[in-house]
Amino acid sequence: MDYIIASTVVTDEIRFADKKTVEKKAGGAGIYALCGIRLWCDSVMPVTGVGKDYAEMFGEWYKKNHISMDGLIQKDEKTPYNVIQYFEDGERSEMALYGADHYRKIEVTPKELEPYFQTAKGIYIFKNTSPEFWNGILPMMESSFQTRSRAAAVMWEIASDSTCPECLEEVRRIAGNVDIFSINLTEARNLFGTESLDEIIGKFRGWMDSSAQAVQRDMESSPHAIGENVGGPTPFAGQNHLKLIFLRRGSKGAVMITPEEVVYVPTVDHVNVVDPTGGGNSSSGAVLYGWCSGHTPEECGLMGSIAAAMCLEQYGVPDEIGMEKREAAQRLLETMKGKNPIKVSPPHSVRRNVKSEEIRKKPSIRRIHEQYEYYKNVPERGLMIKGRPALTQIDHEKVGDFVLITVRDPLCAYDVDPAKKIADRLEHAELIGNSGMFTSYTGTYKGAKITVVSGGSGSPEMELILYDFMEYTDAGTFLRVGGSGGIGDEVKPGDVVIASGVVREEAMTKAYIPAGYPAVSHYEVVGAMVEAAKTLGAPYHVGVTLSVDSDFVGGGRPGVGGYLQPWNIEIAGIYNRAGVLNGDRESAAIVTLSALFGRRGGSICSVADNLCTGEKFEAGGGHEFAIDIALEGCAVLNRLDQEKNEKKAEEKQ
The missing domain is CATH 3.40.50.1580 (Nucleoside phosphorylase domain)
Structure with missing residues (x-):
């Protein structure tokens, strides 16, 4: 199987602000990410736990869409049941009806994912900064890098409960070990404590340090596994594998951030939005497929916009994702390419200035940073506007x-x-x-x-x-x-x-x-x-x-x-x-x-x-x-x- 979805699949009950309720829909970040990839590719399946009732409820949907259920592992009698409540301001809340412990019981484990790192092209992971999970996953990834046996590119779409300033260093360390990091703008604002899109892009570009000095500094200053002392995972031997940050902006499109460029991509025009659930997850799945297939960052972003549009036009996931939808998506991609995206070449290609980096590396300077209560709240390299020094x-x-x-x-x-x-x-x-x-x-x-x-x-x-x-x-x-x-x-x-x-x-x-x-x-x-x-x-x-x-x-x-x-x-x-x-x-x-x-x-x-x-x-x-x-x-x-x-x-x- 080329693409693996490592995220819990659930049953959704969706309650809209206009009092309308839709019950018993296939849901969860994983099912939408799966749809985002399925639009472009046949070879994708979920790997996660489910309840005994899952196949009875949704087996027909998998069969209709020719999606394998071989990766689903029965771990309980019941599949997690989520109640999603939308509010007038567009915000939403989620509640796991059977409780957090039941949800954790169903989740996929590192051991269950291990075989796929060497056989798949891409793995989508929707997760918070859970020490138990990442302390199991990162050594597998490191080992496969060192033996050159790893085939899979890994996308991490962060769960919103880890997008707070207190989690920033953990998030940055984990992100440095994956290939693609996906986050929405609201989550990024919470993570960095700023409303400024330009400042957020500037901070993320600092993460895209191809020289790996940033990750090396983190490793030298915090050489601990997740949950020990500072709470961050150990990066791979001072390397930084992060190649793309997918910053999702909802109805305003997305920003694709790489070491070479920053690309602003639009949404699809004239979409009849019926249900906003899962748009970001489906776009993330499509971006993972696009990246692994050799598409440009612009094309990956557009593929994400097209997949999101497909998932927004009905309640829950599309009933059928067949060749007709795929061919329409491919035509739309060709139409959109090169027309709307805005590309900004980073003024410093995200490489660090040698002299300023030497200053940052001084132990005495690093000690001062550690003593400064508000250091995490200030832009490390100044303010940015459209990718240039402000x-x-x-x-x-x-x-x-x-x-x-x-x-x-x-x-x-x-x-x-x-x-x-x-x-x-x-x-x-x-x-x-x-x-x-x-x-x-x-x-x-x-x-x-x-x-x-x-x-x-x-x-x-x-x-x-x-x-x-x-x-x-x-x-x-x-x-x-x-x-x-x-x-x-x-x-x-x-x-x-x-x-x-x-x-x-x-x-x-x-x-x-x-x-x-x-x-x-x-x-x-x-x-x-x-x-x-x-x-x-x-x-x-x-x-x-x-x-x-x-x-x-x-x-x-x-x-x-x-x-x-x-x-x-x-x-x-x-x-x-x-x-x-x-x-x-x-x-x-x-x-x-x-x-x-x-x-x-x-x-x-x-x-x-x-x-x-x-x-x-x-x-x-x-x-x-x-x-x-x-x-x-x-x-x-x-x-x-x-x-x-x-x-x-x-x-x-």
Whole structure:
């Protein structure tokens, strides 16, 4: 038998919100999943316990549909009898008439499923996170993987009683051991504690880590069987076998999530919904068949929608699923393919950024996560919108090795968005992200692949940019390119300051690390910018930059109505006497976070005035030089990086 349904089959009594009641219908998740596969394929049967009365009630239906009953095991006189009550708001409740103990007695056991793992093409399992069940199933699956004898792909459709935040880690571990995970949107919202579809998709994409680092971390931190300590099963030798997540959205269709893409598929149009029972189960069965038969994720999702439509058009399961229905389903599939589904290529193909992953793997970081009461409630990799980082909306695959960060600053006399202005200097420049808050372009300059991003000013804005670029890309160099005010006596409007370090007088970076942590520009960045400035003949200085939050009183400039406090009037003099060259609001963020997270950071700023010497403001003074130096400096760094890579390659030989 090619396909096995491992889920209890029951007798349903369905009570609708309009007071209508339908009694003694073949029911249970398993029977609907079976119908979903039977629509596309003949070779499917259930393997589960039943009562002595089951064959008498439903044997004729099995015979009519040519479905084998050989996998049904008599375990009691009575088959479970479920009462399903629908309510006006669309929600429903279920009650096992003979009680939970009777239901558990009837359920299929791991031992009863064992023979099919090596002979079937696909196995559908509808189950919660029961330790007794999964501690029996997972070793069988692991053994068959290790001996390469396992033929069956396994779909796990989770039961709703395990879709709560307390079960999250158990669910994730079990899901990492199956091939396909099926869950509806309401259950996913309960599991993650969020209403946001985009956030849910982002979290599930984190589960699709093909490098298996996520599962490896879970195994290292929680090496227990289900029910021991944290309650999670032991993953297979650090591997992650999850290939597809089938996120069901009811009347809005489904989302197919794979390591390569996210596909939104629709429902079938103009379906006369008579009974909503079993739509999700039947679609899950069809998706399992489609996946095992080599169909694309889009096709699998559409096959699920078509199977669900078939099961919704009458009370209970269809009376007969014959060739006429199958041929109609195949025609409908051909009609729907490629027309409606929306495909979104993940910006990071669900692969983990190497540098951010190294941080996650640190024992000290993991201990902090364990101590944080609300860690499970926050998105591990930030918020997502339609498969991209929410705040920048960048296409991660197109981000360059060098990232220039600019501010939409009128004091720099930009005639267009600064990202566009610099992008016009690049070859083959293209827009790779536009969120409304930030705009990003990528192109090349003398062989260096450069991304330039523009946004608002200040350290908090820089944090938002840096998070998305550092979490989702392997970009190695981050450079602040902007304007500033002079502080040092030798600095004049029109000059450029290459920061060797930054005074952290702003507050954002102190949320990451105490003020004693030095904000030092990477020596290679400083050296490359100096070389570029010399080549261009630009008026430049190398020294310390001051970063503040307040552009007025925090930098020694009067606020509204000339407002000042005694400590405000000391700032400019303190840093002038200390030899600080200039002041801005962004450099500390870029230099500090670059150092913390293993990147090269630096800052190059034009100077528009000088508070300490009294030299007056010149809009855009020196800013063309700052842009020129930044671009030429990146070209220098790119050449140095290539030379280092060539030397490493020679040493390996």
